[in-house]
Amino acid sequence: xxxxxxxxxxxxxxxxxxxxxxxxxxxxxxxxxxxxxxxxxxxxxxxxxxxxxxxxxxxxxxxxxxxxxxxxxxxxxxxxxxxxxxxxxxxxxxxxxxxxxxxxxxxxxxxxxxxxxxxxxxxxxxxxxxxxxxxxxxxxxxxxxxxxxxxxxxxxxxxxxxxxxxxxxxxxxxxxxxxxxxxxxxxxxxxxxxxxxxxxxxxxxxxxxxxxxxxxxxxxxxxxxxxxxxxxxxxxxxxxxxxxxxxxxxxxxxx
Numbered sequence: 001x002x003x004x005x006x007x008x009x010x011x012x013x014x015x016x017x018x019x020x021x022x023x024x025x026x027x028x029x030x031x032x033x034x035x036x037x038x039x040x041x042x043x044x045x046x047x048x049x050x051x052x053x054x055x056x057x058x059x060x061x062x063x064x065x066x067x068x069x070x071x072x073x074x075x076x077x078x079x080x081x082x083x084x085x086x087x088x089x090x091x092x093x094x095x096x097x098x099x100x101x102x103x104x105x106x107x108x109x110x111x112x113x114x115x116x117x118x119x120x121x122x123x124x125x126x127x128x129x130x131x132x133x134x135x136x137x138x139x140x141x142x143x144x145x146x147x148x149x150x151x152x153x154x155x156x157x158x159x160x161x162x163x164x165x166x167x168x169x170x171x172x173x174x175x176x177x178x179x180x181x182x183x184x185x186x187x188x189x190x191x192x193x194x195x196x197x198x199x200x201x202x203x204x205x206x207x208x209x210x211x212x213x214x215x216x217x218x219x220x221x222x223x224x225x226x227x228x229x230x231x232x233x234x235x236x237x238x239x240x241x242x243x244x245x246x247x248x249x250x251x252x253x254x255x
Contacts, residue, residue, distance in 0.1 A: 004066045004067070006089070006092065008066055008067075009066060009067040009068075009089070009093075010067070010092055010093070010095075010096040011066075011096075012063035012066040012069070013063075013067045013070060013071060013093055013096040013097050013100065014096045014097070014099060014100035014103075015059075015063065015100065016059040016060075016062075016067070016069060016070075016100070017071040017072070017096070017098075017100035017101045017104070017196050017197075017200075018100040019055050019058070019059050019071075019104075020052070020055045020056060020059060020071050020101070020104075020194075020197065021100070021101045021104035021105060021108075021197055021201070022055075022104040022107060022108065023051050023052070023054065023055035024048070024051050024052035024055050024125075024197065025104070025108060025124070025125040025197065025200065025201050026051075026104075026108050026111075027043060027047060027051035027052075028048045028051075028125035028190075029108055029112055029123065029124060029125055030108075030111075030112065031043045031047065031048075031051075032044060032045075032047065032048050045182075045183065045186050045187070046183070048186065049179045049180075049182035049183045049186065050179055052178050052179065052191070053175040053176060053177075053178045053179030053180075053182070054175060054179075056071065056171075056174055056175045056178050057171050057172060057174070057175025057176075058171075060170065060171035060174060060175070061171045064170070064171065067093075068084075068085055069171075070085075070093060070097070071097060071100075071194075071196070072097065072193075072194040072195070072197070072220075073093070073094045073097055073098070073194070073195045073196055073217075073220075073221070074150050074153075074154070074193065074194060074195060074220035074223065075153075075154065075157060075194075075224065076089070076090055076093045076094065076097070077090065077221055077224045077228065078157070078158070078224035078225065078227050079158075079228065080228070081224075081225055081228030081229050082158055082227075082228040082229075082231050082232055082237075083232070083237065084158065094196075097196040098195075098199055098200075100196070101196040101197055101199060101200030102199065102200050104200055105124070105200035105201045105203075106204070108124065108201070108204075109124065109204045112124075120204050120205060121205065121206045121207050122205060123205070124201040124202075124204045124205035124209075125190060125201055125205075126198070126201050126205035126207070126209035127189050127190045127191070127192045127198045127202070127209070127212070127213075127216045128142075128208065128209055128212050129141070129142035129143075129189060129212060129215060131208070132207065132208050132209065132212060133188060133189055133190070134186065134187050134188075134189075134190055135187035135188060137189065139215065141188065142188060142189045142215065142219075143215060143218075143219050145184075145185050145188045145189060146185075146189060146192055146193060146215070146216065146219030146220055146223065147219045147220075147222050147223040147226075148223065149184065149185055149191075149193050150193045150219065150220040150222075150223030150224050150227070151223035151224070151226050151227040152177070152181075152227075153174075153177055153178065153181060153193055153223075153224075153227075154223065154224045154227030154231075155227045155230070156173060156177045157170075157177075158227065158228070158231040159231070159235070160173040160174060162235075178193075181193055189216075192216040192219075192220060193220050193223075194220060195216060195217040195221065198213060198216035199213060199216075199217075202216075
């Protein structure tokens with residue numbers, strides 16, 4: 001079997017991140033609240049949480065065997081530290097992920113602008129703290145939540161894609177974990193755990209989101225780095241993967 005080329009891998013990361021942002025943030029923008037004739041038909045926090053989980057689940061099974069299915073700069077960093085993907089791939093993966101996310105944010109913006117009276121300011125599912133947190137949570141509270149939840153996310157990813165784990169279930173485990181993370185933290189920060197997702201909508205959203213974007217890069221990257229370093233120390237390492245592309249007959253890495 002021929003290993004996927006780097007352009008193939010970057011295309012998979014671009015499309016996967018595009019799908020994550022379009023499906024996840026799109027559900028928050030278009031469907032979270034949808035009153036009709038006095039009846040609330042919106043999907044709410046539960047629906048948005050499921051949307052994010054489903055985008056990752058489907059993206060992993062579709063593209064995981066090509067690129068590892070990261071769709072998230074934090075996942076790529078944690079995977080590199082844990083020696084699940086080669087370090088030289090990290091910059092290119094990050095660029096593809098951010099561009100894919102921003103393109104999806106632009107698609108959401110264009111579609112949403114087709115509704116009379118709609119304004120992007122404050123309505124693009126941006127992440128935030130303080131006055132920009134859905135529940136009014138402080139910067140410190142949001143920082144802690146994002147670090148801890150990203151670390152747990154990476155531990156699940158690394159565990160479910162370990163050579164010792166049952167094969168074929170990684171996408172399900174990771175998608176459900178992302179769903180649970182959103183159920184916990186949408187009221188706290190609108191849930192990032194993914195710098196590309198945060199960047200994708202911040203500048204369309206405005207309303208303070210670009211100025212707070214630093215936290216939604218810093219916290220997920222710190223959480224991922226901690227998990228990437230801790231996993232092999234806590235549970236051992238069955239195989240060194242840093243010097244070859246991610247391309248086994250199982251899903252290697254995901255977001």
